[in-house]
Amino acid sequence: MPASRALTIALFVGLVALALFPLFGDKYYIQLLTKIMIMAIFAMSLDLLVGYTGLVSLGHAAFFGLAGYVLAMMAPQDAAASLWITLPAALGGAALAALIIGFLVLRTSGIYFIMVTLAFAQMLFFFIHDSKYFGGSDGAYVYFRPTAALTGVQLFDLENFNHFYYVVLALMAGVYVLLQVILRSPFGAVIVGIRTNEHRMRSLGYPTFRYKLVCFVIGGTVAGLAGYFNAAQFGFVNPELLSWHQSGIALMMVLLGGMGTLFGPVLGAFAMILLEQLFQGLTEHWLLVMGGFIIAVVLFLPHGLYGLAAQLGRKREAEND
Amino acid sequence: MTDTVLQTHELSKRFGGLAAVSNVSLELNVGRIHAVIGPNGAGKSTLINMLSGDLSPTSGRIVYRGGEITGFSADRISRLGIGRSYQKTNIFLGFTAYENCRLAAQSRLPSSMRFFRRATTYHRVRDAAEKALAQAGLENRAGTLASALSHGEQRQLEIAMCLATSPKLLLLDEPLAGMGAEESARMVELLKSLAAGHAMLLVEHDMDAVFTLAEVLTVMVNGCVLESGTPEQIRASPAVREAYLGTEDLAHG
Ligand SMILES: Nc1ncnc2c1ncn2[C@@H]1O[C@H](COP(=O)(O)OP(=O)(O)OP(=O)(O)O)[C@@H](O)[C@H]1O
Ligand SMILES: [Mg+2]
Numbered sequence: 001m002p003a004s005r006a007l008t009i010a011l012f013v014g015l016v017a018l019a020l021f022p023l024f025g026d027k028y029y030i031q032l033l034t035k036i037m038i039m040a041i042f043a044m045s046l047d048l049l050v051g052y053t054g055l056v057s058l059g060h061a062a063f064f065g066l067a068g069y070v071l072a073m074m075a076p077q078d079a080a081a082s083l084w085i086t087l088p089a090a091l092g093g094a095a096l097a098a099l100i101i102g103f104l105v106l107r108t109s110g111i112y113f114i115m116v117t118l119a120f121a122q123m124l125f126f127f128i129h130d131s132k133y134f135g136g137s138d139g140a141y142v143y144f145r146p147t148a149a150l151t152g153v154q155l156f157d158l159e160n161f162n163h164f165y166y167v168v169l170a171l172m173a174g175v176y177v178l179l180q181v182i183l184r185s186p187f188g189a190v191i192v193g194i195r196t197n198e199h200r201m202r203s204l205g206y207p208t209f210r211y212k213l214v215c216f217v218i219g220g221t222v223a224g225l226a227g228y229f230n231a232a233q234f235g236f237v238n239p240e241l242l243s244w245h246q247s248g249i250a251l252m253m254v255l256l257g258g259m260g261t262l263f264g265p266v267l268g269a270f271a272m273i274l275l276e277q278l279f280q281g282l283t284e285h286w287l288l289v290m291g292g293f294i295i296a297v298v299l300f301l302p303h304g305l306y307g308l309a310a311q312l313g314r315k316r317e318a319e320n321d
Numbered sequence: 322m323t324d325t326v327l328q329t330h331e332l333s334k335r336f337g338g339l340a341a342v343s344n345v346s347l348e349l350n351v352g353r354i355h356a357v358i359g360p361n362g363a364g365k366s367t368l369i370n371m372l373s374g375d376l377s378p379t380s381g382r383i384v385y386r387g388g389e390i391t392g393f394s395a396d397r398i399s400r401l402g403i404g405r406s407y408q409k410t411n412i413f414l415g416f417t418a419y420e421n422c423r424l425a426a427q428s429r430l431p432s433s434m435r436f437f438r439r440a441t442t443y444h445r446v447r448d449a450a451e452k453a454l455a456q457a458g459l460e461n462r463a464g465t466l467a468s469a470l471s472h473g474e475q476r477q478l479e480i481a482m483c484l485a486t487s488p489k490l491l492l493l494d495e496p497l498a499g500m501g502a503e504e505s506a507r508m509v510e511l512l513k514s515l516a517a518g519h520a521m522l523l524v525e526h527d528m529d530a531v532f533t534l535a536e537v538l539t540v541m542v543n544g545c546v547l548e549s550g551t552p553e554q555i556r557a558s559p560a561v562r563e564a565y566l567g568t569e570d571l572a573h574g
Contacts, residue, residue: 186433189440193424196413203373203411204486205399205428214434 006313007263018169022162031233034165036273037172038230043253043265044175045222050251051260052183053215054195055106058114058247059121060223062101063094065242067224068231069128070094072140080144083158087146087228094224095217097124102216106209109198118244129239139238142231158232168229172266175222179262182218191215256297258304267305324351326490326520327372327403332381333544334367341367343544344381349490349520354512356523356535360564364544365524366408369492372522373405374398385490399428404488408495408524410475412467418478419463422450425485450485457481458507473500480508490520497527509533532556540564 018037022030042064049055067090074089075081105116128134145158156163182188190211193201201208231237240246249272257268275293279286301308327349334342342364349355357365370376372383374395383391390398399405413421426449427433427440441447454460457477462470467478476499483491496512497505509530515521516534525531531538532552539549540561548558555561 182436184439184441185437186427186430186435186440186443188436189424189427190433193413196415197411199375200411200413201424202395203375203399203405204425204482205396206433207394207396211433 010309011263015173019166022165027161030161030165032273032277034161034168034233035230036269037168038226038233039250039253039273040266040269041168041172041175041229042223042226043250043257043269044179044262045219045226046247046250047254047259047262047265048179048215048222049219050254051262051264052188052195053191053212054198055212055216056114056251057117057219058244058251059101059105059117059119060219060250061244061246062121062124062242063098063220063223064227064230064246064250065128065237065239066097066124067091067094067227068237068241069134069140071146071228071231072142072237073134075142075144075146077141077143080147080159081142082150083146083148084150087225090228091221091224094227095221098217098220099213102213102220106212106216118247121242121244121247125239125242125244128242135238137239139236142235142237145232145235164233171225171229175225176262176266179222183262187211187214252294256294256304258301258306261304261306264304264306267309271305325349326351326386328384329372330382330384332368332371332383333379334364334371334376335379340544342371342378342541345539345541345544345546347539347546347549349522351489351520352517353536354516354521354523354534355537355539356525356531357539357541358525358528358531359541359547362543363541365541366494367544368541369405369494369522369524372398372492373403375405399486399488402487402489403492404483404486404490405492406479406483406494406496408498410472410479410499412475412478412482414468415466417464417466418454418459418470418474418481419450421467421478422453422481422485423447425482426450426453426487428486449487453481453485456484456511458504458511473504476500477504477508480511484515488519490522491515492522494524495526496523497525497530505530 018033021033046057046060049057049060070090070093071081071086074086101120105113105120108116129137134140148154148156148158156167158164158167190201190206194208194211198208227241253268253272254265256272257266258264276286276290279289283289297304325348330346331344332342332346333340333344345368347355357368359365367376371378374393374397377392382389385401385403390401413424416424423446426446427443429449430443430446454463457480459474459477459481462474467475470478476496480496497508500508512521512523512534523531523535535552538552538555540547540555542564547564548555548561
């Protein structure tokens with residue numbers, strides 16, 4: 001069985017399991033999985049930058065947090081905001097921020113890139129943290145989940161946790177497919193070429209800055225999508241959402257799952273949050289255990305959990321022959 | 322008179338106190354191969370790097386098809402139809418030979434800001450990539466990872482990628498270095514066949530190949546042009562003989 005077919009089957013099985021889960025699982029776990037899938041979208045958007053384009057950003061949470069704030073600022077206190085207005089606004093806000101920040105930070109590379117992305121995200125963090133309008137360090141509430149009603153017809157109700165779950169599941173699958181399509185397009189070939197050898201890409205005639213910028217904007221927009229639904233789920237935003245800590249979590253999910261694979265970050269999001277739950281129940285020193293686990297994976301599984309799964313798959317295949 | 326494609330005027334490049342290239346003026350024409358030779362460190366690669374936009378000149382001008390291109394970025398120069406190969410192999414090691422050439426050929430699409438159609442379904446790109454691979458003698462290695470190619474094959478791939486961008490002007494930095502005798506002979510034939518439709522600047526240490534191919538030669542030493550002329554003039558030049566004395570033998574070329 002070729003690796004790509006094994007992956008397709010694994011994806012399909014995973015998707016079916018996720019689709020059936022709400023029929024059996026209770027509310028707590030449905031909401032936990034919703035949170036995981038939102039983080040999976042966030043991690044995939046970072047993998048596009050880190051794993052495929054070679055842009056290690058430590059400020060990716062800026063777009064995640066910003067989109068959440070757009071929703072919080074637009075949502076009225078006594079009624080639900082319209083999804084069809086606030087979502088495009090949040091995505092547009094994240095895209096615009098990514099365009100501006102990307103325009104400035106993409107002039108640097110390597111360690112400097114890591115530093116300036118971090119610096120920009122921290123600037124945004126403190127701007128929001130210190131401004132009364134955004135609620136300062138206390139954050140702001142989204143009193144009602146956005147409504148999907150359009151001219152009286154309501155396709156789904158985000159107040160219903162089952163509906164919310166399926167919307168996020170569909171979005172996660174949609175983002176996966178969209179990014180997969182983009183990666184196979186001429187644009188995708190260019191960004192992977194840039195990661196491998198940017199200098200040669202330029203001498204082949206590619207204005208690499210432009211491609212990196214567009215990629216940065218796509219990544220920022222998808223991160224905004226995750227941030228919007230995160231804010232909608234928890235009904236609350238605070239500056240922590242934009243912090244380097246939040247960026248670090250996404251980066252760890254990417255590393256844990258296997259960067260440059262798209263499926264890896266999804267695995268990483270599930271593994272990280274589920275293990276967090278597990279260790280939390282076992283010991284109060286769970287952060288220490290979690291840290292040790294991530295170090296072990298990075299040291300012993302250079303291609304992350306996805307790499308391990310692929311390796312086991314190959315082994316079984318060899319045994320079956 | 323042949324058509325002049327590119328001219329340099331008093332082109333110079335300094336690295337701090339080092340004058341790597343000093344006041345080089347030359348002319349490249351369609352239909353003839355212009356070889357630049359000289360000992361190690363003469364400034365040949367630096368000259369190519371300025372023409373390709375990898376380095377910007379300290380002073381002097383570069384004129385391409387009547388327009389000034391001095392200081393243009395490498396990608397812009399490439400899109401104008403100036404292709405180059407590197408002395409030190411500069412390929413995508415993790416891609417197959419075909420994918421290296423496909424990516425090179427894809428750069429000739431009006432834009433690669435195309436997000437939805439599969440990259441591998443652009444037939445013009447595929448044809449150009451396959452043609453370049455075949456020209457460089459790698460048609461049987463299309464599916465092999467570049468990192469798994471022999472050193473000589475990687476050198477062939479370096480040329481194939483340059484050809485896949487369909488350049489009008491070729492800047493080749495030691496294309497034969499590291500190739501076996503057979504590939505080398507094949508490459509000489511290829512360059513000869515390309516001469517008719519292209520302008521070409523050829524930097525090469527293999528004197529047999531240089532004297533077989535070049536219609537014009539420029540000899541550089543320490544960044545300066547020592548002599549320029551036809552192969553016969555270069556062979557007869559006392560200055561060139563002196564510069565090369567004991568290092569290489571031009572006489573039998
Ligand atoms: N980026 C650079 N920075 C500083 N010095 C450089 C740089 N590139 C080249 N040089 C110097 O400029 C001089 C010319 O180098 P260049 O590579 O152009 O020579 P070359 O004629 O191509 O030699 P070879 O035949 O060995 O390839 C050398 O002294 C080299 O050390
Ligand atoms: Mg050189």
